[in-house]
Amino acid sequence: MSTEKPLINLIQERLTGDLQELPVFHSVAVKLQQLLSSRSFEISDVTELIGEDQSLTGRVLKVANSSYYAGLTKIATIKDAIIRLGAQEIANMAMLASQFEFYNSSNKTLNTMMQALWGHALACAVGAKWMTRKAGYPGMAAEAFMGGLMHDIGSLALLKVLDDIIKSNQTTIFFSDQLINEIIAAMHEEVGFNLMQAWNFPDFYCEIARNHHGEPFDQTNILLVAVRLSNQACKKLGRSLQPADPSITLFSTPEAQILGLKEIALAELEIIIEDADGISAG
Numbered sequence: 001m002s003t004e005k006p007l008i009n010l011i012q013e014r015l016t017g018d019l020q021e022l023p024v025f026h027s028v029a030v031k032l033q034q035l036l037s038s039r040s041f042e043i044s045d046v047t048e049l050i051g052e053d054q055s056l057t058g059r060v061l062k063v064a065n066s067s068y069y070a071g072l073t074k075i076a077t078i079k080d081a082i083i084r085l086g087a088q089e090i091a092n093m094a095m096l097a098s099q100f101e102f103y104n105s106s107n108k109t110l111n112t113m114m115q116a117l118w119g120h121a122l123a124c125a126v127g128a129k130w131m132t133r134k135a136g137y138p139g140m141a142a143e144a145f146m147g148g149l150m151h152d153i154g155s156l157a158l159l160k161v162l163d164d165i166i167k168s169n170q171t172t173i174f175f176s177d178q179l180i181n182e183i184i185a186a187m188h189e190e191v192g193f194n195l196m197q198a199w200n201f202p203d204f205y206c207e208i209a210r211n212h213h214g215e216p217f218d219q220t221n222i223l224l225v226a227v228r229l230s231n232q233a234c235k236k237l238g239r240s241l242q243p244a245d246p247s248i249t250l251f252s253t254p255e256a257q258i259l260g261l262k263e264i265a266l267a268e269l270e271i272i273i274e275d276a277d278g279i280s281a282g
Contacts (some may be wrong), residue, residue: 007165007173011183014161015191019198022157026098028053030199033146047078047247048086050094059097062092068126094167094216094252102156105163109175114159117152118242123239123276125149127230128223135259137222147227149209150201154192155184155241177278178197178282181241189213219258229255233266233273234261 021244032049035041044160057078064075074141082090103118113274125148126163134143138193163181165171173179190229193210211217218224232253238244250256252268261269 004171007171007183010165010170011158011161011187014164015157019157019195022152022160022195024102024156024160024195025199026053026095026101028056029095029098029203032094033202033205034274036091037090041087043079043082043087046090048083050078050090054268056098060093063093063097063201064090069277086142087137088279092142092146092149096125099149107161107166109177109180110159110163110166113177113180114156114243116201117159120234120240120276121152123234123273124151124230126225126276127233127269127273131226131230131259131261132222134265135222135226135261135270137226140223140226143204144223144226146225147205148230149205150192150196150205151212151227151231152192152206153195154188154190157186157191157195158184164212175219184241187261191244210258219254222259225255225258229253229259229261229270230273233269237273238271239273241277249274 028049035045035049037124040275045184051061060078061075061081063069064081069085073179073221075084077091081093099121100118101261103114105114121236125145127139128148129145132138132140141172159180162175162183166175189210189212193206196206204223205222211224212231213226229250232248232255233250234240234252235242235245236248250269251261251263256266
């Protein structure tokens with residue numbers, strides 16, 4: 001008689017206890033988000049925190065000078081970057097610059113999916129940021145970018161868990177793309193919510209992680225609405241773990257109606273998402 005544990009049990013075992021042990025976040029980048037959510041900080045607090053990791057400092061400056069962010073003159077220091085772009089943008093850059101390193105695996109199937117997930121997260125972030133500005137909410141743009149970047153963190157966590165299960169040789173199950181996608185679809189929102197709560201992210205990011213698919217949703221939460229619509233645009237264009245679904249009509253979605261975006265703006269959104277690779281995070 002086989003004594004092999006059911007896969008769901010193996011997954012749940014790894015999701016029990018201290019979720020901060022899952023390798024999905026850079027601690028300094030998370031501390032920056034927590035610092036800014038307190039609304040009580042000095043520029044020196046931000047520069048000192050980033051300075052705790054010199055490699056992260058270099059990567060943040062690389063992002064700040066990428067084609068997506070760069071101005072007419074090169075940004076040479078973190079302080080210069082904060083003055084020019086704002087503390088929230090720099091915190092977002094730190095998260096962006098540090099997250100990329102977690103989206104990899106020695107398992108070919110999982111690595112391919114992680115790379116696709118990174119592309120999806122980045123495209124969703126860029127789309128959500130653009131939409132909040134287009135819809136008349138420029139003050140929410142930085143948070144929309146972070147919400148888009150982090151909305152599928154539960155999917156990354158599950159892929160990391162499956163990676164660990166495979167390495168431990170605790171199961172003989174063949175992990176096909178279909179099986180992995182079924183696991184992600186069933187669990188990633190709740191896992192993402194629990195993970196972000198464990199890391200003490202602001203509540204609005206936690207809610208985006210938990211409710212970027214489900215119905216009904218809070219139609220007064222503009223950040224959530226923007227991420228949901230950007231997520232759907234990514235799915236339409238194939239910037240996700242699934243093949244492109246051209247049958248999705250963005251204009252007919254309640255999210256587009258809430259944001260007041262017309263068909264011309266939504267067509268522009270698709271172009272923005274297609275070109276989202278202009279940010280260099282590697």
